[in-house]
Amino acid sequence: MRVLQGGIVGAGKDSFIGFVHRAGACLMGESEIKAGVFSSNPQKSKDRGKELGLNPERVYSDYKDMIRGELSRPASDRIDFVIIASPNSSHYDLTMAFLEAGIHVFSDKPMAISMEQASKIKKKTEETGLLYALTHGYTGYAMTKQARFLVESGALGKIIRIVVEYTQGWLSPLVENPELFNTWHLNPEISGPSCTMMDVGIHALNLIQTITGLVPHEVCADLGSTIQGNALDDQGTVLIHFEDQARGILHASQVSSGEGNALRIRVYGSRAGLSWDQEYPETLELMNGDGTSTIYKKGTPALCGDAKMAARLPAGHPEGLISAFANIYNSGFRYIRGESVLPGRDFPNASQGVLGLSFIEAIIKNNEDMEKWTPLRSL
Amino acid sequence: MRVLQGGIVGAGKDSFIGFVHRAGACLMGESEIKAGVFSSNPQKSKDRGKELGLNPERVYSDYKDMIRGELSRPASDRIDFVIIASPNSSHYDLTMAFLEAGIHVFSDKPMAISMEQASKIKKKTEETGLLYALTHGYTGYAMTKQARFLVESGALGKIIRIVVEYTQGWLSPLVENPELFNTWHLNPEISGPSCTMMDVGIHALNLIQTITGLVPHEVCADLGSTIQGNALDDQGTVLIHFEDQARGILHASQVSSGEGNALRIRVYGSRAGLSWDQEYPETLELMNGDGTSTIYKKGTPALCGDAKMAARLPAGHPEGLISAFANIYNSGFRYIRGESVLPGRDFPNASQGVLGLSFIEAIIKNNEDMEKWTPLRSL
Amino acid sequence: MRVLQGGIVGAGKDSFIGFVHRAGACLMGESEIKAGVFSSNPQKSKDRGKELGLNPERVYSDYKDMIRGELSRPASDRIDFVIIASPNSSHYDLTMAFLEAGIHVFSDKPMAISMEQASKIKKKTEETGLLYALTHGYTGYAMTKQARFLVESGALGKIIRIVVEYTQGWLSPLVENPELFNTWHLNPEISGPSCTMMDVGIHALNLIQTITGLVPHEVCADLGSTIQGNALDDQGTVLIHFEDQARGILHASQVSSGEGNALRIRVYGSRAGLSWDQEYPETLELMNGDGTSTIYKKGTPALCGDAKMAARLPAGHPEGLISAFANIYNSGFRYIRGESVLPGRDFPNASQGVLGLSFIEAIIKNNEDMEKWTPLRSL
Amino acid sequence: MRVLQGGIVGAGKDSFIGFVHRAGACLMGESEIKAGVFSSNPQKSKDRGKELGLNPERVYSDYKDMIRGELSRPASDRIDFVIIASPNSSHYDLTMAFLEAGIHVFSDKPMAISMEQASKIKKKTEETGLLYALTHGYTGYAMTKQARFLVESGALGKIIRIVVEYTQGWLSPLVENPELFNTWHLNPEISGPSCTMMDVGIHALNLIQTITGLVPHEVCADLGSTIQGNALDDQGTVLIHFEDQARGILHASQVSSGEGNALRIRVYGSRAGLSWDQEYPETLELMNGDGTSTIYKKGTPALCGDAKMAARLPAGHPEGLISAFANIYNSGFRYIRGESVLPGRDFPNASQGVLGLSFIEAIIKNNEDMEKWTPLRSL
Known part of the structure; x- marks a missing residue:
C-alpha cells in the first residue's frame, strides 16, 4: 500500500486544529505530510516547515506556488491531497484551486463563507470526481456512528425533537475587557457573516445531519453580540422546523463563562431518546421508553459495525491514551537528545x-x- | 532537530498496546519506526513489516538479528531506541541485550518477571547511562501530573489513606466457560508468577508512586484464581502499610464482569482528598475539607506547568479527537485509493x-x- | 408553639403531588392536616379522608362546604391554611374564596389560568395580608438557594445568558397511540391555554426568577402539538430577551421519550457560570473562569446561610433517606398489624x-x- | 386503620438520625410519636418533648419510667412501638427491657456492642414474637431492592467478587487537631470495641447481606487509628472470604477528608456486575457482559415489584422533594405565625x-x- 503524500495550508505554530489534522492524517501510517504553506511570511513558513522536518523545497509561502511547485514534481512524488486549515475566508479560493489542479481536498x-461559494465547490467536486472531505471531526467518533445506527435501526421510532448545543467560554474574558485579545473569528472579513454560528453552530448542525439525516426546513434565530464593539454574533439560538414535522433547537455560545467545548446532542423519538456529549465522547446514552437507560461504550461487542471500526483501542481505554504515551516518549526522547528531563x-x-x-x-x-504481613525486600 | 529512529519488538497485528506505542512515539514527529521484529515466524514478521511500510531489510525475525543488523548500519541510519512490547517473560533478555548494544530502551x-531480573536491568542502565523508560502509560496524563502537583504542594496535608483499583472484566467469560479462549497472561511461563497483579496491579502501584511518592513497607494479600484450571491469580486485594503510617488498599480483578478498564485512585490527606478515574482521564477531583470539590480539567489555565505541558489540545477537546480525525482521514484515503467508501x-x-x-x-x-420563520434556500 | 391546622383540596388517591404537599407540610411537626375535599363525589371524598385518618365531620365534598364548615368551628380548632392541589382551572375560584374567608393559602x-385571574388574586392577597405561597417546589432546595447566593454575591459577574429546560417523557406513549390514556393536562378547559408550558415551563421560568431575579422583557415561541388530536402544546421552546440585555432559552417537552423530570438550568455571567439539575438536586456546579469547576454539596460548611438552613440531613445523606426509613417503618408496621411481611x-x-x-x-x-484469617463465629 | 403510637429514646435536639427516624415513622400517617426520653437530664427531656408537641406526661427522663408510665395507660392509648436511637452501648438494655414489656422495637x-448481647436479643425476639427491626436505612431504597432482585433473578450469574466501601471525612479535622471536638463514637465505653466499623462498616456488611445474601466465612482485617490518642479505629479494610468461594473487600474510613457519606457497593458475577452509590440512591447500574450498562431509575416501569413499591414519587422526582416542599411550608408557616420571613x-x-x-x-x-417578538404585559 502506497503511503499517500499530503500538503497542508494553514496550521501555523499555535493552531491546535492544524496539529489535529496532521496527527489524524498520519496516525495510521497511511500518509505523510510532505509539503506546506504555514504563513504568508516566507521566513515564518520556512521556519515552521523546518520544525516539522519537511524538505525546504516543499515549503511554500503561497498556495499558488505550492500548486505550481508540486505539479512540477514527478507524479509519484508530489502531494496527493491537501489539508486546508486556514481561516474561513480563504477556503473558497484554496479549495477551487487545488481541485482544479487535480489535488484531493480535506477542508476544515x-x-x-457563502452558500454561493459552497455551491460552486460542490459543482467542482462533482465535475472532477476528486475527494472533498469536510472535517467535521466529531463525525469520526465511534459513538456518533452508533447514534446514527440507533436512529436508522428504528430504536427511537419517529424523530420528534432534537436539542443540540455547542457552548464555549473562550470569548468570555472579552465581555468585561474587550481589548484583552484579538481573534480573526470576530472579524467579518475573515470569519464571514457570523462568528459563533460559523465557528461552532455549523458543527452542531452537521451533527444533526450525521445522526438523523433530517434536513431543516425553516428557522427562527436570535443572535446576540455580547462583546462591546463586536460586529458578529458571540451567542445565539435557532429554532428549527425540520421536514416531516420534527422540531429542533440549536444553541451556541462562545461567551458562556467556564464552559470548555460543550457540544451535546439529544434526539427524541416516539419510542426512545439518545444523548451524546462530545466532552465524554466514548459513551452514548439511549433513554428507553421503560425508564431505563442503556449506556453504550466504545470498543465493546454491543456496538454496530461502523462504531466498532472507529475504535482503535479496546473498551475502557480512552483513545487519548495515545497522547499520554506520546508524553512519555517525548520525555524519553528529551533524555536521548541530552535535554533537561528528570527520569x-x-x-x-x-x-x-x-x-x-x-x-x-x-x-x-x-x-x-x-503470613499476615510481608515486608517488601529492598534492593 | 534530528528525527530519531526506533525499532520495535513485539506488537503483532492484534496488539493494541503495540499500536499505542507506535502512535505515541510518532505523534509529535520526533521519531519514526524504522525496524522491527513482529513475530518469531520470519514470514509473518516480514508481512507485518510490509504493512507498516518498513524497509524489508530492517524487518527481522529475532531480536539478536535485529541488534546485529542495526549495528551493521551507519551510525546515522540505525535505530536510536527500541520499544519492547513483547510478553513479560522476554523483557529481561531483550532489555539487557539492547542496553548492551548501546540502544536506548522503552519497555512495556x-x-x-522477577525482582532479580529487574535489579540487574537497573544496574545495567546505571552503568550505561542509556535511557530506560518503563511505559506506565497513565503517568503521561495531564491529570496524574496535576494530582502529583496537588500532593507536593501540600493541598492534601499529610497522606493518610490511599485506595487504588484496577478492575477489568475481560477474563469473565472464562468463568463459566474456561475453554473459550487462551491468553498468555494466564500462562506462568510467559506471564511470570502472577496474572492480574503483574498485568494491571503493577500499574496501580505505579500510580501510587507517581502521585504520592509513598513507598510500601509491608503488604497483606489475598489473591484468587476464579477461573477453573487457572494457576495464576485473576483477582486480588493487597493491604499496604506505607512508610510513615499511611495505609492503602490496592485491588485488582480481571473477572469483574462488565468492567472495561477501571483504574481509579483516591488519595486522602489530613486536609483534602483527590480522586482520578482513568476512564475519564481529563478531569481530576480535589475533595476539599469544607465539603466542596474542585474539578480540574485538562487544557485549562488553572493547572500546574507539567499538566499544562501534557495537553496537546485545548480545554474541552478530548485528546481522543485525534482518533476521530484519523477515522475521517482514513475514509478519505480509501476514497482516494478507489476503495469502497460512502462520501x-x-x-x-x-x-x-x-x-x-x-x-x-x-x-x-x-x-x-x-421575520419569524425563514426557509432554507436549496441549491 | 401551636401546631397549625391545614385543609387540603384536591390530592386524591393517585395524586403524587398531593402526597408531597401533605408530607412537606407535616414533616417538621409544625402542622397537621385536619380537613379536606378529596373528590366532588361525596363518598369518594369520605373514603379518602378516612384513609388519611381525618375526622369525618371535616371531610367535605365541596370547597364551599369546607369553608362554611370550618368557619363554624371554634377559632382555635379550625384550619389556619388550605393547600390547593386541584387541577389548574379551579385555582382561581378556590384561592379567592379561601382568601375571602380569611384562610391562608398554599397553592400548587x-x-x-389567565393573567387577569392571577392579578386579582395578587390584589386580594395585598388587601387581606394573608399568606399566598405558590409551591414551586424546586425553590425549596438548598442548591437553588446557593445558586441565588452565588448570583447575588457577584461570583458570576453580569448575567449574559440563561439556558433552562424542563424535559419529560410521560406523554410520549401517546405519540404512537393517542388513545392509550387520558389526562386533564391535555384538556384546555381544565389545563388552560397551554399544557406543557403551564405544567412545567412555568416551573422553569420561576427557577430563573428564583436564581437570577431577571425579568423577561419579550419572547419568541415555538410550541408544538405532537400528539395527534391534541389541542395544546406538548413541546415548545421560548427565546427570551431579558431586561438589561441578557438572553435566554426556555425549552420544555413532555414527549421526550425516556426522560423523567429533567429540570435543568445554566446561568452564564461575564466571570463564571452555574449549572443545576433537579434530578441530582443536592449538588451545584460553579464553572469558574479559570477552567475549574467548584462543586457545592448540600449539608456542607461551604454553603451560604439560606442553603445551610434548607438541609435537614448532613452532607452525603440525601434528603430522600427519609423515604427509605419510611419504607422500613412501613414494613415494621405491617408486621405489628399482622399483615404479610418477611422479616x-x-x-x-x-x-x-x-x-x-x-x-x-x-x-x-x-x-x-x-493472624491472617479469622473465621466468623456462628451463634 | 388504627394509627400506631410510638415512643422514642434518644434523638436529642442535634441528632439528625433521630429526626430521620421520626420523619420516616410518620411520613405515611401510619404512626404518631406520642412519648419519649430525650435526655437523662429531666428538664432537657421535657423541653425537647415540648418542642415536639408531646403530652408532657408522656415525656420521661429514663427508659424504665417510660415503660412503667406507658404500661400504666389504657391499652388503646399507649405506645405500640419504641424507636431506639440512643448511643450504641445502651441498645442492649433498652431493647431487652422494651421487648420484655411487650413493646415492639425499631432499633438503630x-x-x-457484642455478639453475646446480640444473640440474647435475637432469642428474646423469637420468644416474644414481637417486632425487632434494625434500621439499616439503606435497605429501604428502591434501588437496593432492585439490586437484590437482579442477583436473585440470576442476571449476574454466580457471584465472584464484592467491593463495598463506606467512606466519610467527618473525623478528618481531628487528624491535625485532635482536640477540636469530642464524639462518643471514639469512646470505647459507649461505642463498643470499634468506632468506624461499628458506626459505618456494619452498614456496608448489611448491604452485602441485603443484596446478595452471601455470608462471610472468614476475614482478614487491617484497622488503623489515625487520630492521635484515639483508642478505636477510624479507618480500616477487611478482606472477606464468603461461603461458596466468592471474595470481598469491605473498606471504611471516617478520616477520608472531603468525603461525605460514600456508601458504595459493587457486586460482580460470572455474567454481569452491578454498582450502587448511596449518594445517588435513585439509580442503579447493571454492567452487562456485552459492554453496555443498563441504568435502572427509581419510579419507572422497568423495576421489580419491591422496588416499585419503595418509591413514593414518580420517575425523575427525587424523594428529597418532600424536604424541599417542607422548606416552603416552613417559610409559609413562619409568615402565618408572624415571624420574620421574606415573601x-x-x-x-x-x-x-x-x-x-x-x-x-x-x-x-x-x-x-x-410575530417574532411579543412583549410581556405587566400588570
Missing part, C-alpha cells in the same frame, strides 16, 4: 520497575505463606 | 457543506429581517 | 444484627491477634 | 405567580400570531 469547516519523574524509570517487582514478589509470598 | 511493563456518510462531503452555509444564510437573514 | 402552580427481607431483623456483631468481633480479633 | 444499628424570596408569592401567567400569555400570543 466551514466549507466557505523517574518525567517518565517511570528502572527504580520504579524494581519497586514493582519487589511488590509482586512480596504479595506472592504473603499469599502463599499465609 | 512489567520491567521483568456523505463515511465522511462529511460537499453536500453537507452546502447545507451548512444554507443554514447560516437563513439564520443571518432571519435575525436581521426580524 | 399555576396560580391561575429479614422486608426489613433487617435480629439475625442480621447478630451477623453484624459476629463480623465486628472477628475483625477486632483478627486485627489484634495478627 | 448496631443491634448491640417572594423565602417562598414564591403572588407576584411571581402573576409573572408566570404573563409569560404564558405572551408565548401563546407569539405562537399564534406568528
